[in-house]
Amino acid sequence: MISHPVKEVLDELAQELETQYGVSTRTVRADLSDPESIPAIDRATQDIEIGLLVSNAGTGSPGAFLKHDPDQEARLVHLNATAHMRLSHLFGNKMSQRSRGGIILTSSIGAYQAMPYMASYSAAKAYTLNLGEALYVELKRQGVDVTVLVAGATDTPAKNWGGVKEASGLPLMWMKPEDVVEAALNSLGNAPSITPGAMNKLMSNISRRLLPRIGAASIFGRLMQASVEADLL
Ligand SMILES: NC(=O)c1ccc[n+]([C@@H]2O[C@H](COP(=O)([O-])OP(=O)(O)OC[C@H]3O[C@@H](n4cnc5c(N)ncnc54)[C@H](OP(=O)(O)O)[C@@H]3O)[C@@H](O)[C@H]2O)c1
Numbered sequence: 001m002i003s004h005p006v007k008e009v010l011d012e013l014a015q016e017l018e019t020q021y022g023v024s025t026r027t028v029r030a031d032l033s034d035p036e037s038i039p040a041i042d043r044a045t046q047d048i049e050i051g052l053l054v055s056n057a058g059t060g061s062p063g064a065f066l067k068h069d070p071d072q073e074a075r076l077v078h079l080n081a082t083a084h085m086r087l088s089h090l091f092g093n094k095m096s097q098r099s100r101g102g103i104i105l106t107s108s109i110g111a112y113q114a115m116p117y118m119a120s121y122s123a124a125k126a127y128t129l130n131l132g133e134a135l136y137v138e139l140k141r142q143g144v145d146v147t148v149l150v151a152g153a154t155d156t157p158a159k160n161w162g163g164v165k166e167a168s169g170l171p172l173m174w175m176k177p178e179d180v181v182e183a184a185l186n187s188l189g190n191a192p193s194i195t196p197g198a199m200n201k202l203m204s205n206i207s208r209r210l211l212p213r214i215g216a217a218s219i220f221g222r223l224m225q226a227s228v229e230a231d232l233l
Contacts, residue, residue, distance in 0.1 A: 032057050032083040033075035042090055049098070053091045055084045056106040056149075060121040062163040062224065063232030073120045080124035085131055088146075092139060099143035102188050105132040109152045109200050113207045116221030117228050129193060136192035148193035149184040152200025163232045173199040 007029040014025035028044040030037040058080045061068060084105045095101025107129040108122070115122035132148035139146050153172035175197045183196035195201050207216040225233060 033079040035078060035082070035086075038083065038086040038090065041087070050091050050094065050101070052102045052104070053087060053095075054104045054106075055087045056104070057083070058106060058108075058125075059158070060110075060118055060161055062118050062161065062228045064117060065119045067232060068120075076120055077124050080121060081127040081131075084128045088131070088135060092135065092144060092146075095144045096139065096142040101143070102145045102147075103132075103135065103139070104147055104149055104184050104188060106149045106151060106184075107132070107193070109150055109195060109204050109207075111150060112204045113211075113213065113216035113220055115224060116217060117224035117233065133192040145189040147184065147187040147189075147191060149180070149187070150193050150195040150200075150204070151180055152195065152197050152203070154180050163229050164227055165229060173197065175200075 007027060010027035010029070014027050017023050017025050026044070026048065028041055030041050032038075059076070060080075061072070061076055065073075088103055088105065091101070092103060095103075105128050108125040110118060110122040111125035111129040113122070129148050129150060132146055135146040136148075153174045154177055155174040156177055159174070180196045183194050187194035195204050207220075211219070
């Protein structure tokens with residue numbers, strides 16, 4: 001089962017934002033791996049103007065492709081790819097009517113090459129990267145800024161995604177979430193995408209520019225095999 005936002009956690013955060021920063025909030029519980037979540041978000045936001053969409057939710061399911069439940073994989077693709085498209089379409093249209101607004105989509109450096117044992121995740125993140133970079137060009141003319149956050153290793157609870165060993169073989173330098181967020185906000189209106197962090201930039205440049213695609217996929221496959229719990233392979 002893919003995790004989904006718990007209303008109480010959202011309400012707590014909303015309360016904190018209201019008291020500390022004096023901003024009005026509205027929370028909506030939505031499981032973005034479920035196609036029905038998008039009309040629900042639409043209904044819940046009909047009466048307010050959304051100036052900035054941050055479509056950030058995502059999760060991965062490490063392990064051998066054939067061992068995964070295909071229905072669960074389809075939900076993962078909806079969460080990591082289709083939901084970004086649906087939300088960009090929904091709020092992009094409203095922003096374009098006002099000739100202003102911003103959209104940030106979160107992808108991953110896993111988008112830069114195929115990732116065996118995380119196959120659907122890296123494929124979905126590649127979709128989101130290309131979607132956002134295309135919309136950067138399309139929506140600019142309509143006054144809407146779009147950027148893709150191509151995140152690398154970031155110190156969040158994602159570190160503990162089920163199935164990845166604690167001491168994984170992946171060459172990672174974990175970034176602070178606030179530095180990653182700052183990079184994404186600075187990129188909005190300035191670049192179609194941003195990969196924060198020197199190590200992440202280096203790894204993605206090696207993957208994209210120096211290695212043949214099959215070479216990059218093979219290396220990531222070996223790293224993932226060494227990092228994922230044996231029963232998932
Ligand atoms: N951390 C990294 O190293 C890293 C690297 C590359 C890319 N990313 C990307 O960065 C984004 C944020 O991840 P994170 O690092 O902050 O990981 P995280 O701590 O696991 O947070 C994931 C977020 O997505 C939400 N989410 C998960 N499944 C959902 C669902 N079905 N419906 C609605 N919301 C859902 C979670 O809500 P709940 O907490 O309520 O479940 C949580 O807010 C993701 O798109 C991830 O793929 C992270």
